[in-house]
Amino acid sequence: MNQSTVPQLDLPPQGGRSAFHIGKLVRNNMFVAASLTIALFIAGSLFNPNFLNPQNIGSIFTLAVIMGIASFGQTVVVISGGDGIDLSIGGSISLGAVMSALVMNGQNSGIVPALLLVIGTGILIGLVNSAGIILAKVPPLVMTMAVANILGIVQLIVCNGSPTGRPAPAIAYIGTHRIFPILTVLMIVGVVFMFLARRFLNNTTYGHQLFAVGNNDNAAFLSGARPYIVRMMAYILSGVVGMLTGFLLLGYNSFVFINMGMAYVLPSVAAVVIGGTSFAGGKGSFSGTMVGAILLTTLASLLIVINTDEAGRQIINGVALVLILALYTREPSVRQ
Amino acid sequence: MSQVRKFLSSAGTSGYLLLLGAIVINVVVQGSSFFSTANFTSILSVNTPLIIAAIAQTIVVLNRGIDLSVGSNITLVNTIVIMLSNKYGWSIEAACAAGLIAGTFIGAINGFIIAYFRIPSLLATFATMSVFGGLALIVLPTPGGSVPSYMYLLYGGQTLGIPNSVFIVIVVALIWLLLSKYPIGKHIRAVGGAEKSAYTAGISIAKVRFIAFTLAGTISGVAGLCITALTASGDPKIGLSITLNCIAAVILGGTRLAGGWGGIGGSVAGAVFLGLVNNIVFFFFNNFLTHFSGIASRASFIQQLLTNTIIILGLASAVFTQRRKKRAKIAT
Numbered sequence: 261m262n263q264s265t266v267p268q269l270d271l272p273p274q275g276g277r278s279a280f281h282i283g284k285l286v287r288n289n290m291f292v293a294a295s296l297t298i299a300l301f302i303a304g305s306l307f308n309p310n311f312l313n314p315q316n317i318g319s320i321f322t323l324a325v326i327m328g329i330a331s332f333g334q335t336v337v338v339i340s341g342g343d344g345i346d347l348s349i350g351g352s353i354s355l356g357a358v359m360s361a362l363v364m365n366g367q368n369s370g371i372v373p374a375l376l377l378v379i380g381t382g383i384l385i386g387l388v389n390s391a392g393i394i395l396a397k398v399p400p401l402v403m404t405m406a407v408a409n410i411l412g413i414v415q416l417i418v419c420n421g422s423p424t425g426r427p428a429p430a431i432a433y434i435g436t437h438r439i440f441p442i443l444t445v446l447m448i449v450g451v452v453f454m455f456l457a458r459r460f461l462n463n464t465t466y467g468h469q470l471f472a473v474g475n476n477d478n479a480a481f482l483s484g485a486r487p488y489i490v491r492m493m494a495y496i497l498s499g500v501v502g503m504l505t506g507f508l509l510l511g512y513n514s515f516v517f518i519n520m521g522m523a524y525v526l527p528s529v530a531a532v533v534i535g536g537t538s539f540a541g542g543k544g545s546f547s548g549t550m551v552g553a554i555l556l557t558t559l560a561s562l563l564i565v566i567n568t569d570e571a572g573r574q575i576i577n578g579v580a581l582v583l584i585l586a587l588y589t590r591e592p593s594v595r596q
Numbered sequence: 597m598s599q600v601r602k603f604l605s606s607a608g609t610s611g612y613l614l615l616l617g618a619i620v621i622n623v624v625v626q627g628s629s630f631f632s633t634a635n636f637t638s639i640l641s642v643n644t645p646l647i648i649a650a651i652a653q654t655i656v657v658l659n660r661g662i663d664l665s666v667g668s669n670i671t672l673v674n675t676i677v678i679m680l681s682n683k684y685g686w687s688i689e690a691a692c693a694a695g696l697i698a699g700t701f702i703g704a705i706n707g708f709i710i711a712y713f714r715i716p717s718l719l720a721t722f723a724t725m726s727v728f729g730g731l732a733l734i735v736l737p738t739p740g741g742s743v744p745s746y747m748y749l750l751y752g753g754q755t756l757g758i759p760n761s762v763f764i765v766i767v768v769a770l771i772w773l774l775l776s777k778y779p780i781g782k783h784i785r786a787v788g789g790a791e792k793s794a795y796t797a798g799i800s801i802a803k804v805r806f807i808a809f810t811l812a813g814t815i816s817g818v819a820g821l822c823i824t825a826l827t828a829s830g831d832p833k834i835g836l837s838i839t840l841n842c843i844a845a846v847i848l849g850g851t852r853l854a855g856g857w858g859g860i861g862g863s864v865a866g867a868v869f870l871g872l873v874n875n876i877v878f879f880f881f882n883n884f885l886t887h888f889s890g891i892a893s894r895a896s897f898i899q900q901l902l903t904n905t906i907i908i909l910g911l912a913s914a915v916f917t918q919r920r921k922k923r924a925k926i927a928t
Contacts, residue, residue, distance in 0.1 A: 345718070396912030399853050401662070401718060405840045406911065410904045417897045526726055529719070539716060571737070574730030581723035585715045593714065 333498025341541020351411025353521025356506020386496030435511025608862025660855025673820025703813010789856020
């Protein structure tokens, strides 16, 4: 799985402003991330021989699937440029989980209403985000942070302070069933999602427009793309996929609690950076983000093996992000 | 007339206008009790940490950066002060000094990473936010602790009818206004406004950026001390909401996030505006909406929702007033 997810170069056909540099960097990013992941697996096995048994590897990849799907919206928003970043995905995930638990309440008949509600709310979140960012020109960072706050409160209002409900049996099956010790249903969902996401970003008109808008607003506008619509779609996608991640996370966990998605905000940004998506917009790939998600999940799992508490994990995640940033996102010196 | 035009085109206008509007609405929903000294003292002392954090954020934003770790900085200072004075028996003065040094050190770490590794400040402080938040959890895993009573009595008291917390804001503001007269203050703005030109003029970009973040760290440390005096206890999550609110205050105050243009006056007005919004929503619920039984059970959540929605609307309106100054582009 690990080897097979290291993909080919994912650049859009029209290329970026400095395609030869980017190409080298992306390939490099993937290679470094994959090697680091393998190193982490070896380190893990030194602390605990069970780290390498199929059961554990399967669990790590299953969690990586959830984190990867959670980071899809972040990838799209960052590629769309204009300082795009979506800090509201944690709120979307939390709200998605709380809402779908409430609606499904352990009944298979509740799946369709829950999905409709979750997707509808996701679209609404995206519309609110993009209204603030595109119409009122609030910086994306600030707008999505404010929306994240609002989603946290809406989540409390929806369940009146204490979330109740269970996932439907079918969803719990998808979330928890193991076909082999190393292969879970969720991993198959992840592979299908990744395939679709790649097709979506590289082989659709929208995907091409997304990269074009991220690279250069005016050039994209003059060649027929509408930057505001493309960006709005990016935030809507992020909202919908965030809510759906909450739906899946509920299936995986089988129970629901407040602020379930908070732990995904920082890793989603980190996964995007590790995957070689540029914060200047216009270049990047979902495959890269997925590799980043696998690396981060392996790191998190290793931290659990060596008995690190919540505080320690926060610190190590932050330090890891600083190191990754120092490696990959250094700005050019003013002299150049 | 020209005076009016000059005021309308200054940086802080949107902040002052929003503040004025908030005061009017607050008087309407609260009635005459708004004008009591006790009310002023309580509003100002509760919001002083936010006001000071907004000043710190302004300095960084003028330098064309952003500091997402302000909240974690405040939290870490708060937990360090409580731990040193409660667990290790330090006097509160010594603990506060240590807290201030810790705040400066946090700012210096941010500044070092951003200036010398040239990592975008948004991402760098996003990462350090997690690190400092984690450290605060290690220093003080659960809320608790106390400070000597004279500390919070002094902080919440008043001298000559003016709340003591206002003096802290004035001192911090004066320090920045004084620095603005010296080269370093001008360099911070210059690097934010036009990095290349500043470099050509012989300013060391990295050094100035480092100093800006360190200074912001020190001022955030002061905010951390204020919040300790205000709550008289320690809490490893206390600063969470301040990060967003202080950035919001800066934007409301008309400082341009692209750097170089703006000032702390607008940010202070923006921060007080945010405080008043809380006040307005509280009195609005207490005085007008108590008879709706459906709302009553979830009142505190709905109050928070309303406050946050007003903040977003405020952000949108502040950006609208700035918009006129930018040249129109082909595409959005």
